[in-house]
Amino acid sequence: MENKENILMKKYDVGRLLGQGSFAKVYYGRNLKTGQSVAIKVIDKEKVLKIGLVNQTKREISVMGLIKHENIIQFYEVMATKTKIFFVMEYAKGGELFHKVSMGKLKEDIARKYFQQLICAVYFCHRRGVYHRDLKPENLLLDENGNLKVSDFGLNALSKSKRRDGLLHTTCGTPAYVAPEVISRKGYDGAKADIWSCGVILFVMLAGYLPFHDSNVIEMYRKISMAEYKCPHWFPPEARRLLSRILDSNPHTRISIDRIMENVWFRKGLNSNYARTQVGDTEKPPVETDEVLGSSCCETRPKKKMEFARPLSLNAFDIISLSTGFDLSGLFVDDDQRDEVQFTSAKPASHIMSKLEEIAYHLKLKVKKKDEESMRLEMSKEGRNGNLTVDVEIFEITSSFHYVEVKKRDGDTMEYRKMLKRNIKPALKEIVWAWQGEQHQ
CATH class of the missing domain: 3.30.310.80 (Kinase associated domain 1, KA1)
Known part of the structure; x- marks a missing residue:
């Protein structure tokens, strides 16, 4: 029998605390009607207003409502009272990838699987003009089947945020994972910055430690700016070569996400559907099946017969109806x-x-x-x-x-x-x- 004090909006039973940040807490929840497990992010409205994060909070809600993908935490709804804002999201039972890598390096095939899923999710976002800007193991969750889910779009940027030079200018992200051009404050391409962070994550998964680390933050920034790192001896040669292309301090010569997806080491274990639909021409009609990479990477696509016509390129905007x-x-x-x-x-x-x-x-x-x-x-x-x-x-x-x-x-x-x-x-x-x-x- 539920405790009435733990019932949210007559819809969700709120349970144990899963984690917390500076102005938000995340709780385990259960949909009273369906019994589905959910994660409920509770934001203190007063703190959001005081710190000046209103636009950032609104942006997170907008973006989470625009992206629906197998490897991105699904956003169900947002509710509010006079003092709190509640994000109701998919519950990832496996916890953070951070906990896995904090216990030591991962096996090559496991690290590659997570990297494939990460790149697939990031590629999906970039095609829709969304840049995460804070990719790190703490923001990568795992579901009960061990599949990766990207979360926390609090620092995301839409393509609308670009200035006339086409670059983003907000310095953000976690220092150890942030790209050199972000640190330089000269403006940066959000897609290239995300790719750098993905490279750092891949290194961490394969090595069990950070490529750029120093107790002196200035020295760490110097190492990042110079792309000064060393791969341990157990790294596969193909992975070393791929990392050298990703962790390139020059964003103009840094490998693109399309090229990453064509890389031999990256493609191991991927089926042909994936190669055709995710690396090829994005203007080609979608494949019939929903799953293009099994459980590793999938993009939700519309059925052929619809009750009403949807706009072109709207196949991923299933929840953009803005209820x-x-x-x-x-x-x-x-x-x-x-x-x-x-x-x-x-x-x-x-x-x-x-x-x-x-x-x-x-x-x-x-x-x-x-x-x-x-x-x-x-x-x-x-x-x-x-x-x-x-x-x-x-x-x-x-x-x-x-x-x-x-x-x-x-x-x-x-x-x-x-x-x-x-x-x-x-x-x-x-x-x-x-x-x-x-x-x-």
């Missing part, structure tokens, strides 16, 4: 204070902008375009609380899939909601894939 569980605005403001809505669209950004300009013309709103992906709509006639002003921003998820935020900047909230309900939403119907917080019909 109430992914309505991020409610995490930090009460329902009656919401001044923004979001929707997804399979139309190009230019088409979305044109449609919004058309709506503005009919509503006699002034249009101020900030750039190709954002605009401001302003009512010329002053309302009860000044001129109603609405900001619109478009975020690219893939080249054919966009996430749009419509937010009231100034003016009367009731006027905004009335215009949204009666005019804007109906007029956008033909380009909207799904409104956030509503089930797709």
Whole structure:
């Protein structure tokens, strides 16, 4: 019989503590309806606000809702109270890979299996413009069958985060696993930085210790910057050569993830389906089967017959329908204070902008375009609380899939909601894939 104090939202029985960080704790949980085991990450909302991690938390939720893969921890839903935020995720019974490697080096075939699964998951993310940026054994979990699961996207970056030079500029990650260019603070390619971290993880699995380690952090950074490491004698020659290509201090000459997947040592034990679908042309139609690498690597793909047509390249976005569980605005403001809505669209950004300009013309709103992906709509006639002003921003998820935020900047909230309900939403119907917080019909 459950203790009522341990029941979350009448849906989950919350059990033992699995782990904790600076502002979050993770508990074991059980779905009361299905009996399924889950992991529940509990975040203190006050700490998130105080430390200034609101955007990071929202980004983690958004990204976890976009990626569904065999080797990535599945994100089920997010809930919130006035003081807490709850992430409900897949429970990995096997714990952290860190515990395995802390006991010593792994056998070559086991280390290769984990590396294959890691690369497969990272490749999947990169193809969707998502970079993890904190890959390390502590963030790699194992399920009950010993399969690897990438977790903790708290430091992830979407391709939208890139500056005009195409590079990311936030220094983050765990020092021993971080790429030289990240340390240099000159901007870096998120994909190449993730590849470096994967190389460090491979070294750790095969050696049982870090390639770059020193009690003096500055000296450790020097070793990382120079890619100064030494492989132990038991490393297979093929693995040594692959590591030398991955742990290349120059990101421009560092091996790409596609080349890693073509490597002879990496490919041992992989079936032909994997080679055709994961290394080949990404524009080819998906294979019929869901599993392209058995339990090692699999990408969820749509069935041939669908009840409705999904946008191109949406085969991995099974949970992008943005149900109430992914309505991020409610995490930090009460329902009656919401001044923004979001929707997804399979139309190009230019088409979305044109449609919004058309709506503005009919509503006699002034249009101020900030750039190709954002605009401001302003009512010329002053309302009860000044001129109603609405900001619109478009975020690219893939080249054919966009996430749009419509937010009231100034003016009367009731006027905004009335215009949204009666005019804007109906007029956008033909380009909207799904409104956030509503089930797709």
